[in-house]
Amino acid sequence: MKITKVLLSFAVVAISLFAVAQSVSVKTIEEYNSLLPVWGTSWSPGAKSINGYYPTFYTGFAMRQQAPERIHVRVSRGNQTRISVILDDQALTDYAFDLVKRYEVYRALTKGPGAKLNVNPSGSKLLPQLDLYNQIIESPNYDILGLVDRASKGAESAESTYAKSLNILRALNPGRVFILNLNLAQEFAKWKTQVQQSSGGNAAKITGNPQETIIAINTLLFGRVNYTQKPSADVMAKLTKAITLATNGASDNEFTMAALDLFVAVTGSKYDFKVVNNQGHWQKALQCSSASSCYLSYPEFTAIYPTGSVEEKTSDEFGNRINAFSTPGLWQFLSRSGGREVDNIRNEPYYGFAPKMDYQDIGNGFHNPAVRFWDPSKAVKQALGLNPGHNTYWAVKRGGVSHGCLRFSIGGVWEFRQIIPVENSKMTQVSFFGNRAQDFDLYDIDGSGELKVMGTEYFISYGLQGADSTARREGKGLEINADKKYDFYVDLYGAKNVFSLNEKQEYVFANPRISLPSYLDFKKASVSTRLQIPGQYRLYEQAYEKDKVQMYAIGEMTPQNKLIARLMGRVRGCAPTSNKQQCGEAAFDQELKSLVK
Known part of the structure; x- marks a missing residue:
């Protein structure tokens, strides 16, 4: 078992706090995070566990996005999954109300004589994450309850509610919310140079080739188009016009307006919403009147999760x-017969009674780590900041581990469920983009104009105890490689002609290839359109979002209790001004009423 020394300084603080975790007072997200393991989660089961496992619910602070087209899910080389969410005015206006609705529902289901969920089952040792979540909601540092109260009484304007909710979201999700101000004229000018080279002055060289068409459409605003449909006659006409103007010396204004027309055609309603500007007034996210004034401005949430493959x-x-x-290409999440909706709760305890969200008919999907470690050593506990009294550890392996599924941490899979829509009918409209294993995720995450290779600060690997179904759920040879990052990356990315270290000791990738999954690849487990991007690109390593879940006991996992476990990922609250049918709150309230009486 390999243990890093780099993590010890972070873990010592956590260990000292775990002894008094039940009585710790927290007011900030930083204080909450300091009480959690560096990577993964831990517990000790009691008599009410199911084969040593407990169901869980989410205690983190991501928003929910009800519009499937504004959610982008992509797995890529390096074993990470990026979920980028366009934050429209509806998602932000509802955000604080959603946090408070979860606060109220969690309290109703865990407190008093009618409580359904036991968050402190006898004989167990669990992290008191619900208490920590509640303290953040009640904290004067964020004024979440105050904002919701004032807005409910009409004492906050719509603009103020939006702006304050955005500030809360940024504060509770450090390093994951980006305020973008994209100069579309500059982006279209880059595209102009590209199509001049690829077309040779003849638009038909692009429009007559399906792969070249996909490249041209998706690079119009690199990484933020993600076109999934077969191009219509209207889209092809607009593409032809934009290419023709790019190659025949048209004025900047004429070309920019044609490129904008194409952009709107291929993105549809994705960017059709309003934002609050720096003056505190509403404006459209897309503002484009000429080549000298053409911008797309909006906030975006991006989370990057280590992924088992x-x-x-x-x-x-x-x-x-x-x-x-196993599943490169373009997919959508599946609903199955027998009431098995996208966020299905499986019977097998090793899935942790958390959603297993399939996108392939044979059963491949996203789920929890599905591998645990019994009785981790004192050195492991110290390195990772685990509670000294815990005897079970759960963490996702960043590498090959499954028969075909993609695995997240338990906190990651519940956060994924929190982000996507409440209703099953909308969940099935969320697309999943699977890169070829050889292809990277190149993205301008912060709108700075610099493309980077997406990655995450997570360096756990391990083996399995055996090949049979039981032994595959028990881990061995846990490796914590934070002080051996270079070697870890050599194994993860490959050594030859892939990356190097620059003079600042930054990881830099040379001429990476990317995948552009499209309608050509829908449900085909392949990607027909790829593109090599010449140049040197720095690695972006997002900090790991610590696992924020509360474990609980509910008794036997009967069909009814499985529905309650599933319901915990559907809790939804919206602003008083929101349409409760459209925002998902009505669907949740109806299901809650039918299940919990």
């Missing part, structure tokens, strides 16, 4: 052996 290897063009993916 199929236990197989493949090779890149340089002969590097890297982790394979």
Whole structure:
């Protein structure tokens, strides 16, 4: 078992606090995070556990997005999944109300004689995360309850509610909310140069080739179009016009307006919403009147999760052996017969009674780590900041581990469920973009104009105790590699002609390839359109979002209790001014009433 020394300074504080965690007072998200393990989560089961496991619910602070087209899910080389969410005015206006609705529902289901969920089952040792969540909601540092109270009474304007909710979201999700101000004229000018080269002055070289068409459409605003439909005649006409103007010396204004027309056609309603500007007034997110004034301005949430993949290897063009993916291509989440909706709760205890969200008919989907460690050593507990009294540890392996599914941490899978829509009918409209195993996720995450290779600060690997179904759920050989990052990345990305360290000791990737999954690849487990991006690109390593979940006992996992466990990922609150049918609150309230009486 390999243990890093780098994490110890962070973990010592956590260990000292765990002894008094039940009585710790927190007012900030930083204080909450300081009480959690560095990576993964831990507990000790009691008599009310199910094969040593407990169901959980989410105690983090991500928002919910009810519009499927504004959610982008992509897995890529390096074993991470990026979820980027366009934050429209509806998502932000509802945000504080959603936090408070969860606060109220959690309290109703865990307190008093009618409580359904026991968050302190006898004989167990669990992290008191619900208490920590409640303290953040009640904290004067964020004034969440105050904002909701004032807005409910009409004492906050719509603009103020939006702006304050955005500030709260940013504060509670440090490093994951970005205020973008994209100069579309500049982006379209880059595209102009690209299509001039690829078309050679003949638009038909692009429009007559399906792969070239997909490249042209999706690079119009790199990483933020993600077009999934077969291009219509109208889209093809607009593409032809934009390419023709790009190559025949048209004025900047004429070309920019044609490119904008194409952009609106291929993004649909994705960017059709309003934002509050720096003067505190509403304006459209997309403001474009000429080549000298053409901007797309909005906030975006991006989370990057370490991901376990199929236990197989493949090779890149340089002969590097890297982790394979079972499901490259374009997918949508599935609803199945027998009431098994997208956020299905499986019977097997090792799934942790958390959502298993499938996108392939044979059963591949996103789910929890599904591998645990019994009785981790004192050194492991110290390195990771685990409670000394806990005897069970759960963490996702960033590497090959599954038969084909993609695995998240338990906090990550519940956060994923929190982000996507409440209703099953909308969940099935969320698209999943699976890169080829050889291809990177290149993205301008903060709108700075610099593309970076997406990654995450997470360095856990391990093996399995055996090949049979039981042994595959028990881990061995836990490796915590934070002080051996270079070696970890060599194994993860490959060594030959892939990356190097620059003079600032930053990881830099050379000429990465990207995947552009499209309608050509829908449900085909392949990607037909790829693109190599010349140049040197720095690695972006997002800090790991600590697992924020509350474990609880509910008795036997009967069909009724499975529905209650599923319901915990559907809790939804909206602003008084919101349409309760559209925002998802009515659907949740109806289901709550039918299940909890």
